[in-house]
Amino acid sequence: xxxxxxxxxxxxxxxxxxxxxxxxxxxxxxxxxxxxxxxxxxxxxxxxxxxxxxxxxxxxxxxxxxxxxxxxxxxxxxxxxxxxxxxxxxxxxxxxxxxxxxxxxxxxxxxxxxxxxxxxxxxxxxxxxxxxxxxxxxxxxxxxxxxxxxxxxxxxxxxxxxxxxxxxxxxxxxxxxxxxxxxxxxxxxxxxxxxxxxxxxxxxxxxxxxxxxxxxxxxxxxxxxxx
Amino acid sequence: xxxxxxxxxxxxxxxxxxxxxxxxxxxxxxxxxxxxxxxxxxxxxxxxxxxxxxxxxxxxxxxxxxxxxxxxxxxxxxxxxxxxxxxxxxxxxxxxxxxxxxxxxxxxxxxxxxxxxxxxxxxxxxxxxxxxxxxxxxxxxxxxxxxxxxxxxxxxxxxxxxxxxxxxxxxxxxxxxxxxxxxxxxxxxxxxxxxxxxxxxxxxxxxxxxxxxxxxxxxxxxxxxxxxxxxxxxxxxxxxxxxxxxxxxxxxx
Numbered sequence: 001x002x003x004x005x006x007x008x009x010x011x012x013x014x015x016x017x018x019x020x021x022x023x024x025x026x027x028x029x030x031x032x033x034x035x036x037x038x039x040x041x042x043x044x045x046x047x048x049x050x051x052x053x054x055x056x057x058x059x060x061x062x063x064x065x066x067x068x069x070x071x072x073x074x075x076x077x078x079x080x081x082x083x084x085x086x087x088x089x090x091x092x093x094x095x096x097x098x099x100x101x102x103x104x105x106x107x108x109x110x111x112x113x114x115x116x117x118x119x120x121x122x123x124x125x126x127x128x129x130x131x132x133x134x135x136x137x138x139x140x141x142x143x144x145x146x147x148x149x150x151x152x153x154x155x156x157x158x159x160x161x162x163x164x165x166x167x168x169x170x171x172x173x174x175x176x177x178x179x180x181x182x183x184x185x186x187x188x189x190x191x192x193x194x195x196x197x198x199x200x201x202x203x204x205x206x207x208x209x210x211x212x213x214x215x216x217x218x219x220x221x222x223x224x225x226x227x
Numbered sequence: 228x229x230x231x232x233x234x235x236x237x238x239x240x241x242x243x244x245x246x247x248x249x250x251x252x253x254x255x256x257x258x259x260x261x262x263x264x265x266x267x268x269x270x271x272x273x274x275x276x277x278x279x280x281x282x283x284x285x286x287x288x289x290x291x292x293x294x295x296x297x298x299x300x301x302x303x304x305x306x307x308x309x310x311x312x313x314x315x316x317x318x319x320x321x322x323x324x325x326x327x328x329x330x331x332x333x334x335x336x337x338x339x340x341x342x343x344x345x346x347x348x349x350x351x352x353x354x355x356x357x358x359x360x361x362x363x364x365x366x367x368x369x370x371x372x373x374x375x376x377x378x379x380x381x382x383x384x385x386x387x388x389x390x391x392x393x394x395x396x397x398x399x400x401x402x403x404x405x406x407x408x409x410x411x412x413x414x415x416x417x418x419x420x421x422x423x424x425x426x427x428x429x430x431x432x433x434x435x436x437x438x439x440x441x442x443x444x445x446x447x448x449x450x451x452x453x454x455x456x457x458x459x460x461x462x463x464x465x466x467x468x469x470x471x472x473x474x475x476x477x478x479x480x
Contacts, residue, residue, distance in 0.1 A: 002479060003476070074476055075464060075471075075472050
């Protein structure tokens with residue numbers, strides 16, 4: 001009755017997810033580093049690395065469907081597989097957002113820097129913190145840690161709004177010459193897109209926290225305030 | 228007692244000689260629902276099932292303590308008519324066991340034993356039972372053929388029809404599909420879905436997916452005790468106890 005083979009395969013699936021999480025973390029960290037350091041080579045590394053994350057996502061889908069179809073998992077095992085599929089989907093989207101940050105960074109590197117926006121630093125910090133909490137709660141299957149993530153999302157939203165406001169002011173301020181004004185607007189808009197990507201990564205990290213709570217406790221904590 | 232309780236089982240112990248096979252079983256079985264009993268071999272689930280219509284009385288050296296109330300009346304009271312009890316609480320076994328008689332006579336058997344003589348009424352009742360057991364269309368043209376010529380799956384549905392003919396309230400099923408192929412199993416499972424609208428069903432199964440598919444309530448037995456009882460969906464997605472979780476996910480057993 002002991003299902004050793006199945007549990008070995010389930011463990012392999014978990015390890016594949018950890019690998020995907022590690023690659024996604026690298027992508028995200030390099031993308032923010034490239035933005036902060038104005039390093040277009042590093043940004044290109046992020047873009048080139050995305051294919052591997054996509055490949056692992058497909059691999060996780062394949063392994064998960066196989067286990068669902070052939071092993072008819074129950075209880076925690078069932079939640080684990082469903083949760084892993086959801087988490088891998090969110091990781092893939094985080095990796096995509098990192099690529100998006102890297103692409104905007106390459107553009108920004110070609111032009112002089114804008115004046116610094118304080119909220120951008122805060123947004124990078126909070127989104128990194130949320131992402132790291134999501135990954136560590138996932139590794140430990142720690143629902144308590146996972147449930148600390150969603151409340152942080154309000155900070156990410158707030159910093160994103162502050163970035164937007166600051167850059168609207170930058171764009172509204174008059175500067176001499178049409179060409180210069182256009183370039184300033186383009187750089188501001190690219191930065192606003194980066195800010196939006198970071199805010200999305202915070203959202204997706206929140207999702208991962210919710211999936212971890214679902215796997216560990218079987219309780220759905222999604223949309224709790226909204227329903 | 229809640230009005231939808233068919234069986235109220237109170238502190239039941241069961242012994243085979245000195246061996247205690249059931250230990251302080253407390254459980255309520257809801258009427259017109261399917262309750263599945265799961266657990267590893269030797270956990271007491273079949274013993275418990277047989278307590279519900281006193282089939283264990285037929286095994287020498289056995290003893291029951293505690294109470295099992297059927298619609299509020301203790302079935303182990305001395306004034307209980309056991310034959311009538313077993314008419315109300317029918318049973319279907321692991322291996323189909325039709326009598327070496329015609330299909331018609333198999334279903335009519337219980338009715339005849341109960342003094343049913345009117346031929347037209349008998350025929351009507353046999354047809355009704357075969358319809359309920361989802362077998363009528365397959366056998367209506369050969370009611371006078373031997374039941375032993377039916378396939379295993381048909382024989383099992385015939386046994387269900389035979390049990391239904393005497394109009395029971397409860398149907399006990401002890402691994403009713405374990406000797407059948409997947410298609411015959413599917414038919415029995417579909418039948419259970421139909422029957423639970425009108426009957427209380429208690430099913431013992433080793434096949435957890437089957438328990439998950441057919442039952443509303445599942446009870447997990449282990450070493451003669453009920454470890455956990457709950458709604459089937461909750462028990463199979465989010466069991467309350469680690470021991471249940473370990474069993475249904477195949478981490479022991």
